[in-house]
Amino acid sequence: MSKTKLQNSINVLAQNFFIESVNQKYSYNFEWLGRPIIQYPQDIVALQELIWNVRPDLIIETGIAHGGSLIMSASMLALLDYCDAVKNFQIIDPTKPRRKVLGIDIDIRTHNLAAIEAHPMANYIEMIQGSSIAPEIIAQVYQRAKGNACILLFLDSNHTHDHVLAELKAYGNLVTIGSYCVVFDTVIDDIPVNIHKDRPWGPGNSPKSAVHEYLKSHSEFKIDKEIDDKLLISAAPEGFLKRIK
Structure with a gap:
């Protein structure tokens, strides 16, 4: 079998697995440091690679749910702080982290808020409750982002x-x-x-359609297809947008 045919065969298998896994709520099986993360393992690994390579000062996330993604980002930022301290022969104070993750959600449930605030990674986390597209929330995020040299963004809230x-x-x-x-x-x-029959989104009314529309007028971003090719199974195909200028 040629390399192209083999790749196509793997892609078909990956797509079939993904469709069946969605029906089985596969992504709900996983936790990160004790909190449900509701992500595919391949995407979790990809995010780990991005955070390590980009080394952000601030990660902004829309959509909090149970807090697993916030905890994952926070733990990676803590590792970056630790590695920087080791490299520079410094002692770090975990109560005063240099890096932070900022989560935004229109409804942070009380039990999830309590669990996140009680987590050992809580010092690395800040949260804002409100619609991520409300002008007053956007203004708060921009204010919080000031002074950060490197910012990484994850969008995972309303999917229309x-x-x-x-x-x-x-x-x-x-x-x-x-x-x-x-x-x-x-x-x-x-x-x-x-x-998606019980959801307001679907094919043509989705994050991917929004990405394609956005890229028409924002050439400063490009889809990182190498990540798609590597993951095969992902909830974010064509969703890894790299800022190039």
Whole structure:
């Protein structure tokens, strides 16, 4: 079998697995340091690689849910702080982290808030409750982002085209050159519409359609297809956007 045919065969198998795994709620099986993360393992590994390589001072995340993604980002930032301290022969104070993750959600449930605030990584986490596309929330995020030399952005809240496009327009400018905006659940465009019958989004009205619309007028970003080719199974195909200028 040729390399191209083999790749196509693997892609088909990966797509079939993804569709069946969505039906089985596969992504709900996983936790990060004790909190449900609701992500595919391949995407978790990809985010780890991005955070390590980009070395952000601030990660902005829309969508909090149970807090697993915030905890994962916070733990990676803590590792970066630790490694910097080791390299520079410094002693770090974990109660005063240099790096932070900022989470935004329209409804931070009380039990999730309590669990996040009680977590050992809590010192690395800040949260804002409100719609990520509300002008007053956007203003708060921009104020918080001031003074950070490197910013990484994860979008994982409402998955409709209009909402994601509004988030991209609101926060895309905050992403620093060489860093990324990761748009989750672009895979909605690639799976059968009946899977989302109880949701306001679906093929053509999704994060992926928003990404394609945004890129028409924002050449400072490009889709990092090498990440897609490497992951094979991902909730964010064509959603890893690298800022190049």
